[in-house]
Amino acid sequence: MEEMTIEQGFEQIDAILQKMESREISLEESFELYEQGMKQLRICNDKIDKVEKQVMMLNEAGQMVPLDEEV
Numbered sequence: 001m002e003e004m005t006i007e008q009g010f011e012q013i014d015a016i017l018q019k020m021e022s023r024e025i026s027l028e029e030s031f032e033l034y035e036q037g038m039k040q041l042r043i044c045n046d047k048i049d050k051v052e053k054q055v056m057m058l059n060e061a062g063q064m065v066p067l068d069e070e071v
Helices: 006-020 027-054
Strands: 056-058 064-066
Touching: 006 027
Parallel strands: none
Antiparallel strands: 056 064
16 A cells, blocks of 8 residues: 555545535544544654654755754
């Protein structure tokens, strides 16, 4: 199974929100969708954290360092 991109994760969250806004959804379905949405948010958040840790920049000496490290 191919891993989902962050964009695809947010698309799924958007689809879940649209379903939850339906007036014809039961309370049980609403809770189930809420759980799915929260799970998807955690997955996206983890992916974003991973990407942030990989972001690098060049320091004055031309070396790659983490973006949040002092230059």
